[in-house]
Amino acid sequence: MVDYASYIRNRITELRIQKDVSEYRMNLDLGQNRNYIQGITSGKALPSMAQFLNICEYFGITPMQFFDQGALHSQRHSNALTSTEALESHDMQLMQRLFERLQQK
Numbered sequence: 001m002v003d004y005a006s007y008i009r010n011r012i013t014e015l016r017i018q019k020d021v022s023e024y025r026m027n028l029d030l031g032q033n034r035n036y037i038q039g040i041t042s043g044k045a046l047p048s049m050a051q052f053l054n055i056c057e058y059f060g061i062t063p064m065q066f067f068d069q070g071a072l073h074s075q076r077h078s079n080a081l082t083s084t085e086a087l088e089s090h091d092m093q094l095m096q097r098l099f100e101r102l103q104q105k
Contacts, residue, residue, distance in 0.1 A: 006043075
C-alpha cells in the first residue's frame with residue numbers, strides 16, 4: 001500500500017530543493033503563511049486540492065508529473081523536447097545522431 005501523505009511530503013521537499021527555494025520563499029510565492037509548507041513537509045497537514053494544483057503550477061509540472069516516480073528527470077526531458085519542437089527535420093536528424101554518438105561513449 002502506498003503512503004500518499006508521505007509521498008506528497010517528500011515530493012514537495014524534493015521539488016523545492018531542486019528549484020533551490022526555501023520553505024519560507026515558497027510560502028511567500030504561494031501567498032501562504034510562513035509555516036504552511038513546513039506544516040505539509042512535517043506531516044501536520046496536507047494541501048487542499050486547489051493548493052496542490054497551485055503547488056504543481058509553482059514547480060512547472062502537471063499533477064501527473066508530480067506523482068511520476070521518474071519525474072525528477074522528466075522535467076529536464078520535457079524542457080529538452082520543448083526546445084526541439086521548432087527544429088527543422090534536418091536539424092532533428094543531426095540531434096538524433098549526436099545523442100546516439102554520446103550514448104556510445
